Amino acid sequence: MQVTHVTPDNSGEVQWPDFGKETRTVIAIGNFDGVHLGHQAVLQRAHDIAQRHHALSVAILFDPRPAVVFRYAADHQGQELAPDQTYDDSYALTTLEQRLNLIEQCGIDHAIIVRYTLAFGKLTYQYFLGALVGKLGMRTLVLGKDACIGKDRAGTVSAIDTVAQATRTFELAVVDDRGPGIQRIPTNPTPEAQQAFARLLLHPEQVTKAQRRAITKQYPNTTVRTWSSTFIRFALSCGAVDVAASILGRPYSVDGTVIHGKQRGRDLGFPTANLSTQLSSVVPADGVYAGWITDLDTPQQPRYAAAISIGTNPTFAHEDGQISRIIEAYALTDTWLDLYDHHIRVEFAQYLKPMLTFDSVDELVAAMQQYEQQTRIITDRYAAR
Template sequence: MKITTLIPDTEGMLAWPPFGQNKRTVVAVGSFDGVHKGHQAVLRRAVDLAKSYGAISVAIVFDPRPSVVHEYAASHDGQELPNDQEYPDTDALTGIDRRLKLIEATGIEHALVVRYTLEFGAKSYQYFLGQMVGKIGLHTLVIGKDGRMGAGRAGDVKAIDSVAQATRMFQVDVVDDRGPGEVRIPLDENASPEAAAELARVNDPDSGLTKAERRALSKKTPNRLVRAWSSSYVRFLLSQGRVKAASDILGRPHAVEGVVIGGKQRGRTLGFPTANVAKDVHGYMPADGVYAGWLIDTDPQTGEERRYASAISIGTKETFDEPEARVLEAYAIAPVDADGNAEWLDLYDHTVRAEFVEFLRPQVHFDSAEALVDELKRNVEQTKAICAQA
């Protein structure tokens, strides 16, 4: 997949690449945060249509997410989000590099990564459509049923199709990307675990609740409806540690990426050396706790991925009373030789990916290092069993 980065000028204008001059394009537009099943349906439809038309399949990807840019402006007197990393998007499900790899896996041929700015976001959907037709040869726009674009998100499916019908310059193909209906999530991202659990019961079709009971529970916690296949719902599930439910929507285990740094090596003294991933973490960190999952390292020489079943811990070090920032530590279960000796994994300064398969337990304070070691042994055995079936 070819990737082109486009940075709007001070008036929000883009210098579009000229690849639409000789071949028309089928385009999907969005942030595609998480590249969940709904996004995949839209992207794969664009790929299929492009093949049938002899066109180029294109994903226009906004980075950073538009909501982040507007939220920053609202709290900083209308200022533009800085270009540097001083204000990282900690709510993004996936960093842009990982997002592009997932988009490529759908078969998209060309990704246009547009740096979203306030001036760019102020352009109308009619202007944006005209730019795609005139600059990159838009043949068909593929969009989800609830898709919107342009200033004030005014360009919904009906409005976009009206432009297509009036101009006859392009077509619109609408994909049902919503999944199995709608679900409720708290309005307050910091809602109590009890409130979140009650809404989870409301959302569960197998909870046994009557309609009246569902209404009563939903009224107890201020909430909003979102699509079952949506980044918002995935984010909510991860915030509750429900990584298995999130993976059902993503179509794969949720993952974060970061650089392994040196720590205090306390895990090594306990017999559980961990990869401390606390630098430049990209991706949404699930709720504090211990998870069964995978640690993926890439061989710097061959580019080959090496996967290790891992017990992954997120949070602060409760047992040792270290109120530091949240960190991710992964104990990778390394292969053993004929003598039963585990391979030494030198992962320092490597960029690794941690994938979350199943929640094991919350973070708790243990009365002694010995009690912690006993629990870690149990977590490792759980991880082996879970990953053997994953």
């Protein structure tokens, strides 16, 4: 898959790549954060239509995500995020590199990454559609059912279809990317609201209809699509990594560099690879998980089953008074892996337990042995699928 980066000028204009006058394109547009099953359906439809008509399949995505740009402007008196300025996007489900790899797996020929700016966001959807037809040779636009593009999100599927029917210059293909139904999440995720809605998600069989109604009346909430980045983020905030995986079509993962820790795990016989949680992606809720780690800096990129903990390590927090949130992954291998300064991927299969404070080191070791056994069972089950 070829990749082109474009940066709008001060008026929002983009110098689009030149595919040639004879090239016809099928274009899918979106943030594609997470590249979940809904995104995959849109991208796959673009690929299939392009194959059928011998056209070029193109995905247009935005970096930074529009939400990041608008949040920065809101915090800085309407200022634009500078092109060379670093930014925090801890709400992202995937890095740009991960998004591109996943989009390529859907068979897309070319990805265009637009450096999203406030000026670009002010372009009307009519102007944007005209540029796609005139500059990129778009003959089919593929969108999800609830997609909106252009200034003030005025370019709804209905509005775009009206333009397509009136101009006859392109066709609109709409994909139902919403998944099975809708979900309720709290609009103000206070600890109490988070706990209540997490119970609805994690243990629905334990909640009566009357209790469900009481929760939804007591705490302000909103509905979101099941196949949505928003719902995946909520699931991760509850520790429901298996729910997130069912929407993503793969285990949720975070990438990071292994840092030096206190080496307590190695002293106890459970050497861990430690990541700071200051990552450019969503970190699941504190707790212990079964999953895997992959060494991305080794050519073969070996993958190991791993027991993973996220949190502040409360058992030892009293020793130095420093409390920092970290990801610790214990690879279930016969020999210790020297992964310091390596770039690794941590994948989450299933939530095991909340983070607990143990009264003694022996209790901690016994718990780690139990987590190891549970992890082996869970990861072996995945391998057998």
